[in-house]
Amino acid sequence: MVSVRSIYTTPSSLTYSDLPWIIQHREDRCTLCGRCTSVCPVQAIYLTYRRQRMPKLDILQKKRGNEYRHFVGIRQRTNIEKKCIGCGMCSMVCPNEAIGPVPNSNEQRALFHLNQKGEAWKRGGRRNMPGRTTLDRIVFDRISMLTDPALDAGRHEFNLNTILGRILPPEEYIRRHTAGEWIPPTREIFPFVIGSMSFGALSPNMWLGLLQGVAYCNEVLGIPVVMATGEGGCPPWVLKSPFLKYIILQIASGYFGWDEIIRAIPEMQCDPAAIEIKYGQGAKPGDGGLLMWFKVSKLIARLRGVPEGVDLPSPPVHQTLYSIEESVMKMIQTMSMAFGFRVPVYPKISGSTSAKSVLNNLVRNPYAGGMLIDGIDGGTGAAYNVSMDATGHPIASCLRECYLDLVAQGRQNEIPLFAAGGIGKNGNVTQNGMALIMLGASGVHIGKYIMQATGGCLGNEMGRCNVCNIGICPKGITSQNEKLFRRLDPDDVAQRVADVFMSIRTEMKKIMAPLGRSQSLPIGMSDALGINDADAAKRLQIKYIC
Amino acid sequence: MCRLALKSADTPFSPYEILTAMEAMQEGYDGSGLGLLLRGVGFTDFNYRPDQVILSGIAHTEAALQRLNSLMGARGYELKYDHAMEVDSSLIEARDRFKYLIRVYKVPNRDGLSRDQFEDQLMQTRLALRKDGEEHGGDLTVFSFWPDVIMIKEVGWPLQIGNGLGLNDDRIKARVIMAQGRQNTNYGINLYACHPFFIQGISTMTNGENTAFVPIKEWLIGKNIPGYTGYQSDSEVFTHILHYVTRKLHLPLAAYKHVITPLKTEELDVHPQGDFLKGLRTSCRRLIIDGPNAVIATLDDETCMLVMDHKKMRPATVGGKPGVWAIASEMCGIEAIVPDRDTSLDFQPMREHTVIIPPDRKELVIWSQSDPFTLPQAA
Incomplete structure (x- = not known):
């Protein structure tokens, strides 16, 4: 077993399955065009060379050895500031439907580490509470x-x-209209x-x-x-x-x-x-x-x-x-x-x-x-x-x-x-409004x-x-x-x-x-x-x- | 749908005449009740003077009648005439009718009271009687307490009620009679929910349903004006709006239509009083009615009025000849009330019309909302 100390890990080290969104990439469909990596707003993904070891055993010659396959693939970054935000722009630009984010249905450990450098988490949007509203x-x-x-x-x-x-209340409206006084716009x-x-x-x-x-x-x-x-x-x-x-x-x-x-x-x-x-x-x-x-x-x-x-x-x-x-x-x-x-x-x-x-x-302020x-x-x-x-x-x-x-x-x-x-x-704008x-x-x-x-x-x-x-x-x-x-x-x-x-x-x-x-x-x-x-x-x- | 009939004639006539006319309109109608309002009244047994006040209602128990007597006595009203109806209770569905009240009172000395104060006093008396009845399990029902106005309300088929109350005996006659032939069967039956509705000389009855009832009711109640209570029926607000427009805002009668069904902005842009009317529409926005409605009203001076909802979703016709006019929810009702008229002059008002039968009953007056009206206050 590899000694634990030799693995580089910090309290905020995460793997892709700790993130709220996991990139699913189908290597068999990818044309390596690079559009996804260039469109990603947070650089959550990058093109990288990868090496795969292929063990080789030649029994007759009693030789053991390895072969290495090299390929180019997409990898998801796991540092907090570059975590995938699930926007899906990668899927939108992909010509082959080879890539897209999938929500992580398990725990999201990233939530515990969003406050890096003492900065509390700021974001845009609205209260993140899905489901039907009242x-x-x-x-x-x-x-x-x-x-x-x-x-x-x-x-x-x-x-x-x-x-x-x-x-204005009707009585006051008629009075002011008659007297030629100011009527609120x-x-x-x-x-x-x-x-x-x-x-x-x-x-x-x-x-x-x-x-x-x-x-x-x-x-x-x-x-x-x-x-x-x-x-x-x-x-x-x-x-x-x-x-x-x-x-x-x-x-x-x-x-x-x-x-x-x-x-x-x-x-x-x-x-x-x-x-x-x-x-x-x-x-x-x-x-x-x-x-x-x-x-x-x-x-x-x-x-x-x-x-x-x-x-x-x-x-x-x-x-x-x-x-x-x-x-x-x-x-x-x-x-x-x-x-x-x-x-x-x-x-x-x-x-x-x-x-x-x-x-x-406001009720008592005649200009409100x-x-x-x-x-x-x-x-x-x-x-x-x-x-x-x-x-x-x-x-x-x-x-x-x-x-x-x-x-x-x-x-x-x-x-x-x-x-x-x-x-x-949830899309029901007229119903909600009415x-x-x-x-x-x-x-x-x-x-x-x-x-x-x-x-x-x-x-x-x-x-x-x-x-x-x-x-x-x-x-x-x-x-x-x-x-x-x-x-x-x-x-x-x-x-x-x-x-x-x-x-x-x-x-x-x-x-x-x-x-x-x-x-x-x-x-x-x-x-x-x-x-x-x-x-x-x-x-x-x-x-x-x- | 309600059946409505109104007759206005120079020569006083019996309410039974209207009830027979309503028989002509019986198709498609549930015949669940009767509401009558009489103006310009006369009794064969009593020489009525218009400065005397008539109380209309029902005492359901003897105790209620006694309480009424003591309450009226305490307020200084002196009973001058108690109209005894020839009641055949076998023809009346309801069992708890101890006495139908049509009583003429002499008012106490009103020196020092303005007309408004006097009229408020009459209304407060009516409201006190009504409250007294409500506090005693509804054993006293009071429809009106006003000079020259009689109201009768009962559950059942209108003609049968007429027979049951002996209205065919010609002992009461009137120059203007409004009749409505239905209890509020959309909800629980309550005599107070039966049209016509009455407040301080103003009365309306409606054929329809006011779908904007709740916001209008909430606004009227919020005005804290005495008498703006009840609302067992969604149509009661029509009466109170008419009262508010004419008695509280002091606007001419023609403004009523502009309040309940205002014109569109594009129409007001070209109206001679568009500027005033736009502001009025905004200020009275909570009084805009909705739904299908034909509103028939009568006023103290025996003026009769008919207006429609803005989409003309309900029928109503007016017809007649100098001296006698009728308004009814069906044309056959007009036919039954004034058969010998020129039918080509019958008029069915459209969305913009206000039809007036003036007190002189010579000819109909028809106002259009796009016409200017006299508005001294804003001139």
Whole structure:
């Protein structure tokens, strides 16, 4: 036996079967073209010469010896930083289906060693908890066609839009209209909003594709889709374009990009759709935005007014935040004033048991144009794994609680609640969104789903890919490396945006028609919801069905 | 589907006339109940004066009647006339009917009370009686307490109820009668769930199902306006919305349709009052109704109104001649109520129409939602 000491091993030495993904390589099919190794975003595989000893025994001549076969093969690296991420780009480029990652169904020892050099594990994606969500289990069970003439999703007219912005109670609206006083601005928008993903987190091609798609939805398809920027501003050409009206500009604690925005105000052809003030994010509550240095390219550095190649961690709170009341009041009013009180301004907060206290402050702030709650299943471009997996509050009960709080005050129409975080996590985007709407949301924000559906994002909740943070996105969605984002054609993204919103529109009608709803979005129509979980039903105050 | 009939005539007529007209509409109908509202009433046994208030309801027990008497006495209402119905209980399905109440009260001195305060007082009295009944196992049901309004609700086939309650004796007549022929069989039967619904002189009955019921109900309850309670039926919100639009927002009647079925943005873009109406639509977004509905309403001044849902998913027709008009869910109902009319002038409103039978009953008024309306507040 070989002495143990002669084997080079460290505590973090791993073999390929310790990794979350194991590369299966079929030597008999491999043409040694090398595409897989060159496309692999983490250099998890490499071409290598291998030698195989072939023992040889010639009995008649009583000779023993060896022959050696040399061949070229693919080998998987086992060091932590180059572990396979399961993205599957190797299989995508392989001409012969000779290679691909397979999830390791056994223990994954790599998990114990991700914190090399004392760096806690950071990644992109969302909470890695696969399986059906609470939203997935909600069904729409109040079928009105049994007692009424049926609506026809294909032929009847449906009013699907929602309102973003502060809505006055009718008495106050009539009083102000009569007196000629200020009436808070509102926007009629499609209830599925492309959630905030920053210019910086997304590649220029992805961003351009989304914007093209959104413009097409608005101007050709008649679907008034709006999209939110994340923190980090907006390209100047967009700020000065007529497309700005489809954009919700986000201001977050780092205030990145706001120099450009403020300077562009005099030259804006139209107002933005809204201003979103980010106080929190579902994926990483209590943590500010994070753009890691890998992605701070020359363009991004210019937009954000920072040097190239430095980490950009935003503070967890706004500079003004000594108290949420003060911050909300100051920031909402400042932003409202900056845009002449013509643009709705609303905060985005992370799902939390304390969400109601923020909401109750907003109710008393006459400038607050809504509230967006982002649940624990929300995605992010970069965050600590522990924040993503273990911090936050699921959206369903948080949203429902806030809505019922407004109902108790009779103010559910005044502050539109928007929900985000895990909508479409398992692909059921319309069903998830409509469930939230019937629980009380005025609309939903979808980010990760949009990346998956329109950009072809490969990430999932079983740890696949999840490398948005380090700029090596193999599809070019979240990379600032032009070699990578060149892979993504903005026209193709735009086409997918149109596909997605056309199908959401159809599915909304298919959900609303059997419920007998076509005149207005069924916000708060909780009598139409059922779930086969008694505890969830009780918590959400909907029907338990089985 | 409910069967609805309304007749408005210069010459007072018996409610039995409407019940016979409803027989014409009996096909495809479950005949499960009757709801009646009478305005412009007159009694042969009593000279009614419109400043007196009429209480309508049912005392299911003697104890309930006694409690009612003491409650009304404590509030200073003086009983002037107690209409005794000739009841044939063999024709009435329900057994727990001690006394059908149609009682005329003289109101206590109302000096110093504004009209609104007085009307609130009447409503509070009705709500107190209703609450009293609910607290005693539902032994007292009160439908209305208002000047010049009688309401009758009962379970069973409408004509049979009419016979059972002796409505064919011509002792009560009215100029406007609304009739609805069904209990809310979609859910458990409850007399309060039977149309027409009533609040402060405003009454509606509906043929349909309001699928947006729950969000509308939650919003109305949240307004904390006295009287916005009950909601045993999804159609009760139509009455309360009409009350809210006209009595709380002080908007003209034409605005009702703009609240319950607002126009699309493209239509409002070219509407002379589009700017105001868009804002109104947003502010009253939770009052947008949905589902198939034909809403028939009557007001204190004997104005009658008919509006449809936005997709015209339910039928309703209006027809008649100067001095007598009818609204019914079926054309044969109109035929039975006003046979000698010019049928070519019958009108079936479409999604944008509001049909009004004005108090003078000379001719129909038809408003379209795309027309401007008088809006002094916003002028």
